[in-house]
Amino acid sequence: MNGNRVQAATHFEAAATAALEAGRRQQAEILLDVLATLDRAAAERVQQALEGSP
Numbered sequence: 001m002n003g004n005r006v007q008a009a010t011h012f013e014a015a016a017t018a019a020l021e022a023g024r025r026q027q028a029e030i031l032l033d034v035l036a037t038l039d040r041a042a043a044e045r046v047q048q049a050l051e052g053s054p
Contacts, residue, residue, distance in 0.1 A: 009039035016046045020053055 016031035028050060036043035 005038055009035060009042050012038060013042040013046060017049065020046075020049055025050065025053065 012031050012035040016028045016035060019025075019028040019031060028046065032043055032046050032050065035046060
């Protein structure tokens with residue numbers, strides 16, 4: 001993975017986490033779809049957070 005993809009994945013993970021913390025689950029799920037194409041491990045962390053949220 002090149003630097004741009006790493007940076008993009010970092011930003012998408014942060015955005016998805018922030019969306020989830022703000023109660024915007026649907027937005028987090030949309031970001032997760034993109035994140036999964038960039039970094040599978042980061043996507044799994046967000047997926048676990050989604051599963052653990054109300």
